[in-house]
Amino acid sequence: AAKGDGPNTWRGYDPRLRAVLARTAARRSGLDKALSESSFELYYQPIVWLDDGDMGGFEALVRWPQPDGTVIPPDDFIPLAEATGQILPLGRWILRTATDQAARWNTIRLARGLAPIKISVNVSAHQLRDPGFPEEVGTALADAGLDPALLMVEATESALIDKAGIALANLRTLTHRGVGVSLDDFGTGYSSLSYLRDLPVSTLKIDKAFVDGVPDEPRQTALVKGIIGIAKSLTLMVVAEGVETAEQRRALARMGADLGQGYLYARPMPVAEASALIRAGRVTLPTRALGALAPE
Numbered sequence: 001a002a003k004g005d006g007p008n009t010w011r012g013y014d015p016r017l018r019a020v021l022a023r024t025a026a027r028r029s030g031l032d033k034a035l036s037e038s039s040f041e042l043y044y045q046p047i048v049w050l051d052d053g054d055m056g057g058f059e060a061l062v063r064w065p066q067p068d069g070t071v072i073p074p075d076d077f078i079p080l081a082e083a084t085g086q087i088l089p090l091g092r093w094i095l096r097t098a099t100d101q102a103a104r105w106n107t108i109r110l111a112r113g114l115a116p117i118k119i120s121v122n123v124s125a126h127q128l129r130d131p132g133f134p135e136e137v138g139t140a141l142a143d144a145g146l147d148p149a150l151l152m153v154e155a156t157e158s159a160l161i162d163k164a165g166i167a168l169a170n171l172r173t174l175t176h177r178g179v180g181v182s183l184d185d186f187g188t189g190y191s192s193l194s195y196l197r198d199l200p201v202s203t204l205k206i207d208k209a210f211v212d213g214v215p216d217e218p219r220q221t222a223l224v225k226g227i228i229g230i231a232k233s234l235t236l237m238v239v240a241e242g243v244e245t246a247e248q249r250r251a252l253a254r255m256g257a258d259l260g261q262g263y264l265y266a267r268p269m270p271v272a273e274a275s276a277l278i279r280a281g282r283v284t285l286p287t288r289a290l291g292a293l294a295p296e
């Protein structure tokens, strides 16, 4: 080796690999800094009853705002945080912030005699496999003063594949305490119907990839109809993700989906805007999207 080469130098590596490693290292320390300065932000996207447009809840979606005003989306940093374990402190902050916000919003709803709304929080595989996870959720709920029944934990099928069985045990514990569990992105992973039979799940979220084809693609629409049928026969709630058009809303409602989430209603928004929606009491839609369900 050349003089001065230590065991930790990257000499000899492909320069492209070196660049990737350097970028990853920079982003990883960026995440550490953002964690210590709590400079993440939660956006909230409404989840709406498909039949009457009533507000059902919000999904909390994390963002990483940058000093230059741009915002890094979760797909660009959650996988890294997951790989480094930084998702544990980040996930704790997300859970505490979202439950706290939901409690405030429900105080406003209660004062107006409106039904409480739920808050949905995405959790990653690492969090689900952490034996301390149920306690963390319990503490967040207690500190926020939020009814466990108003929290939905969103997990993907892949996050539930865990040989040690901790993820499953954690979900059962949460379910026993009244917390809801949503199976996120349903249909995209290695979906197995045995999951639906065995998992302590209360809600199915049909992935946007399926919803996209409703109602124009007959095969896709038939699949969505079938998924809704299975969910209903297991008494699961169904949320359609990525609802973008009034036609989709109508077709999904007719097929029996309960709730929808998507750009038709609203994009994920900063907390101030979400609070304005809460004060308004409902999600205002273009009238064409709110029209009563015409009989088939």
Ligand code: C2E
Binding pocket: 045, 060, 061, 062, 073, 074, 075, 078, 094, 121, 122, 123, 124, 154, 184, 185, 208, 241, 242, 243, 244, 261, 262, 263, 264, 268
């Ligand atoms: P997800 O949980 O399936 O969230 C739904 C994603 O679909 C969000 O993207 C949302 O902005 C987007 N979306 C909703 N409606 C529409 C629509 O009508 N059209 C289109 N084109 N997109 C729509 P986002 O916020 O970029 O989040 C991406 C993923 O990152 C999430 O997918 C989730 O897996 C993950 N994620 C987001 N926030 C968190 C978090 O707090 N913790 C963890 N562990 N993961 C998170």
Ligand code: MG
Binding pocket: 049, 052, 054
């Ligand atoms: Mg209703």
Ligand code: MG
Binding pocket: 059, 122, 154, 184
């Ligand atoms: Mg989700």
Ligand code: MG
Binding pocket: 184, 185, 205, 207, 241
């Ligand atoms: Mg999803």
